[in-house]
Amino acid sequence: MEKSISTYKMTQSESVEQQLWKKSVRRNRAFKALTIASPILLLIIWEILSRTAMIDPRFFPPPSLIILEFFHLGATGQLFHHVGISLYRIVGGFFLGVIPAIIIGLLMGMYLPVRYTLQPLVMALMPIPTLALMPIIIIVFGINDISKMVTIAGSVFFPVLINTVAGVTNIDRIYLDIAKNYGAKSKDYFFKIALPGALPMMMEGIQMGQAIALLTIVAAEMIGANSGIGYLIWTKYKTFVLKDMYVGLVLISFFGYFFSLLLRGLQRKLIPWQKS
Numbered sequence: 183m184e185k186s187i188s189t190y191k192m193t194q195s196e197s198v199e200q201q202l203w204k205k206s207v208r209r210n211r212a213f214k215a216l217t218i219a220s221p222i223l224l225l226i227i228w229e230i231l232s233r234t235a236m237i238d239p240r241f242f243p244p245p246s247l248i249i250l251e252f253f254h255l256g257a258t259g260q261l262f263h264h265v266g267i268s269l270y271r272i273v274g275g276f277f278l279g280v281i282p283a284i285i286i287g288l289l290m291g292m293y294l295p296v297r298y299t300l301q302p303l304v305m306a307l308m309p310i311p312t313l314a315l316m317p318i319i320i321i322v323f324g325i326n327d328i329s330k331m332v333t334i335a336g337s338v339f340f341p342v343l344i345n346t347v348a349g350v351t352n353i354d355r356i357y358l359d360i361a362k363n364y365g366a367k368s369k370d371y372f373f374k375i376a377l378p379g380a381l382p383m384m385m386e387g388i389q390m391g392q393a394i395a396l397l398t399i400v401a402a403e404m405i406g407a408n409s410g411i412g413y414l415i416w417t418k419y420k421t422f423v424l425k426d427m428y429v430g431l432v433l434i435s436f437f438g439y440f441f442s443l444l445l446r447g448l449q450r451k452l453i454p455w456q457k458s
Contacts, residue, residue: 291350
């Protein structure tokens with residue numbers, strides 16, 4: 183009798199767990215459906231308003247025409263040329279800014295002399311917009327891809343640096359004490375405590391950096407370039423070919439979303455203990 187009651191309770195417990203699991207699955211599906219439905223709904227409203235001239239179709243052409251223009255630019259090869267150039271500059275500038283920021287941020291977080299030496303320089307240079315320095319960057323590096331990469335690197339550097347320093351300084355003191363008691367070397371502090379401990383905040387800084395990189399490349403290619411997505415947006419705006427301009431804007435939006443998903447996936451791999 184007692185065994186039957188115990189079996190019944192276990193069955194009931196499993197049943198409750200299954201119901202909760204199914205409920206969670208349904209909720210996640212509903213959220214994913216909303217994620218897909220909201221931009222589609224926005225595009226449908228835009229299409230209707232533009233087709234009925236409730237908004238000026240000269241300034242806001244219907245999304246269907248923008249999609250057709252996207253395929254037209256792709257067929258002529260212009261689109262892939264501009265996208266390839268911009269991606270090359272973005273990726274190069276991103277890593278040029280992120281790698282030094284992580285190294286310097288870890289050193290600033292671990293060693294007080296380094297922090298107090300570099301902190302005034304960081305605080306003084308961080309408020310200066312990198313685009314404001316672009317004339318100097320062009321004078322030094324010339325009107326080429328390197329100058330665009332340096333501009334992006336300067337924009338990406340500071341958010342990654344600040345978040346990395348904050349990540350190291352927020353590590354629980356107990357880990358440092360344990361490492362010290364076990365005679366850990368500087369290399370062990372760096373790779374086994376500082377780097378893993380700073381990863382969550384560091385990845386948030388990198389997320390911010392990728393968004394800033396996309397903003398910067400558009401502005402940089404508007405100022406001094408003859409190719410790229412920013413150049414496409416600016417030249418089509420000046421000639422009032424707004425369908426092509428919107429193609430460039432959609433591409434930047436797409437790459438921002440794609441890079442964000444990519445980094446979130448990387449974050450889940452690198453920080454499996456953190457819920458995202």
